[in-house]
Amino acid sequence: MDDFSPIIKYISKHILLEEEEEARFTSYLRIKKVRKKQYIVQPDFVCNHRTYIVSGALRAYLVDDRGQEHTVAFGIEDWWIADFNSYFFRQPATLFVEALEDSILIQIEYNAEQELLSTIPKFEKFYRIISQNGYAFLQRRILSNISLNAEQRYEDFMQRYPDIAARVPQYALASYLGFSTELLSKIRNNRLKKR
Amino acid sequence: MDDFSPIIKYISKHILLEEEEEARFTSYLRIKKVRKKQYIVQPDFVCNHRTYIVSGALRAYLVDDRGQEHTVAFGIEDWWIADFNSYFFRQPATLFVEALEDSILIQIEYNAEQELLSTIPKFEKFYRIISQNGYAFLQRRILSNISLNAEQRYEDFMQRYPDIAARVPQYALASYLGFSTELLSKIRNNRLKKR
DNA sequence: CGTCTATTTGAATGTACTCAAAAGCGGTGG
DNA sequence: CCACCGCTTTTGAGTACATTCAAATAGACG
Numbered sequence: 156m157d158d159f160s161p162i163i164k165y166i167s168k169h170i171l172l173e174e175e176e177e178a179r180f181t182s183y184l185r186i187k188k189v190r191k192k193q194y195i196v197q198p199d200f201v202c203n204h205r206t207y208i209v210s211g212a213l214r215a216y217l218v219d220d221r222g223q224e225h226t227v228a229f230g231i232e233d234w235w236i237a238d239f240n241s242y243f244f245r246q247p248a249t250l251f252v253e254a255l256e257d258s259i260l261i262q263i264e265y266n267a268e269q270e271l272l273s274t275i276p277k278f279e280k281f282y283r284i285i286s287q288n289g290y291a292f293l294q295r296r297i298l299s300n301i302s303l304n305a306e307q308r309y310e311d312f313m314q315r316y317p318d319i320a321a322r323v324p325q326y327a328l329a330s331y332l333g334f335s336t337e338l339l340s341k342i343r344n345n346r347l348k349k350r
Numbered sequence: 351m352d353d354f355s356p357i358i359k360y361i362s363k364h365i366l367l368e369e370e371e372e373a374r375f376t377s378y379l380r381i382k383k384v385r386k387k388q389y390i391v392q393p394d395f396v397c398n399h400r401t402y403i404v405s406g407a408l409r410a411y412l413v414d415d416r417g418q419e420h421t422v423a424f425g426i427e428d429w430w431i432a433d434f435n436s437y438f439f440r441q442p443a444t445l446f447v448e449a450l451e452d453s454i455l456i457q458i459e460y461n462a463e464q465e466l467l468s469t470i471p472k473f474e475k476f477y478r479i480i481s482q483n484g485y486a487f488l489q490r491r492i493l494s495n496i497s498l499n500a501e502q503r504y505e506d507f508m509q510r511y512p513d514i515a516a517r518v519p520q521y522a523l524a525s526y527l528g529f530s531t532e533l534l535s536k537i538r539n540n541r542l543k544k545r
Numbered sequence: 546c547g548t549c550t551a552t553t554t555g556a557a558t559g560t561a562c563t564c565a566a567a568a569g570c571g572g573t574g575g
Numbered sequence: 576c577c578a579c580c581g582c583t584t585t586t587g588a589g590t591a592c593a594t595t596c597a598a599a600t601a602g603a604c605g
Binding site: 499500501529530532533536 | 592593594595596
Binding site: 217219223225226227228239240243244272276279280282283286287288289290291293294295296297298300301302330331332333 | 412414418420421422423434435438439467471474475477478481482483484485486488489490491492493495496497525526527528
């Protein structure tokens with residue numbers, strides 16, 4: 156059973172769809188279920204889908220030349236995930252996007268999205284809004300990156316996204332915040348104050 | 351003389367405007383000239399304009415509780431600048447936006463932009479595209495922030511934006527890259543290799 | 546030319562990383 | 576259901592990277 160209601164509900168927060176538009180929209184979508192540790196995006200392949208998360212959790216990360224992982228984004232219920240540099244510009248991906256839990260996803264393909272945009276211009280507005288929100292979100296993250304030290308970034312994240320922090324492995328969170336997993340462990344155990 | 355041709359040219363890279371639309375669009379705009387060191391956005395006031403840079407250079411920065419400056423963004427010819435968290439969400443600004451050179455700007459007010467979007471829906475597409483591009487840009491910046499050390503971030507920036515690096519004060523660049531101005535000075539003079 | 550601001554330089558300090566080893570935990574198969 | 580294996584987290588010691596502070600030098604602007 157294809158249940159598109161979560162994404163419809165999400166979209167109606169931003170634009171109002173006629174029934175017919177809704178039907179056309181969902182015709183472009185496909186449901187995808189993935190299991191923990193599965194990848195939906197891999198380096199060198201163009202990222203051809205924008206992915207909405209119905210349930211579960213994923214992360215997007217880069218592996219650098221030293222083999223270090225750097226988490227670019229997390230995604231949980233009601234978030235979108237992709238290698239957007241690859242998706243928007245039709246370039247080979249540089250990121251992995253991996254399921255951290257068994258997840259239910261709804262995907263739209265790049266070409267379908269283009270068609271959607273030209274047939275139902277309302278979606279221009281929808282994507283404008285979520286892109287702007289995403290932009291503002293990333294700007295806040297950059298600010299935290301450049302203005303706070305490791306412990307403050309951790310505190311800040313815990314405060315804003317306790318739900319995410321509780322669900323993702325510690326090494327993934329550390330690599331998102333931009334420091335080593337050992338340091339995160341030390342921060343968590345306060346082995347800092349007592350010299 | 352109000353010369354809107356730069357912004358029109360910029361916009362036509364993304365959407366095609368009828369003459370009438372163009373006229374209506376420019377009726378929403380206003381030209382603003384600022385001198386070096388002038389501010390166009392200040393903390394605690396809502397940032398009411400989206401600013402296109404015809405010529406000159408600006409930067410957006412935060413001053414933290416210790417009095418340290420952290421540059422969030424630079425803007426030069428053909429870029430946009432604002433405190434977007436303030437602009438989009440109608441909250442008091444947290445950033446300063448300051449002219450680094452005498453500059454010519456074209457501004458649109460928030461309400462005018464909303465009206466523009468409803469009267470000429472094409473602009474939804476325009477803002478969608480530039481927001482997506484901005485999103486992808488910030489994602490690359492975050493990656494560089496979390497995966498590179500100070501020297502590498504500097505090299506990376508020099509490579510991508512030599513024009514900006516050449517025009518902005520060193521302390522501003524350092525605070526953009528997320529380290530101290532002293533360190534940037536040392537990196538520039540390679541007082542690193544030779545112990 | 547003089548003043549104010551920005552950059553450079555060096556020494557001391559602190560923050561975070563690396564490496565290695567131990568402990569904890571979860572999933573899987575016997 | 577328990578035992579084992581592999582992966583994640585913890586801990587500590589040593590090191591590297593970056594900051595802070597202070598002082599000197601260089602540059603910009605009126």
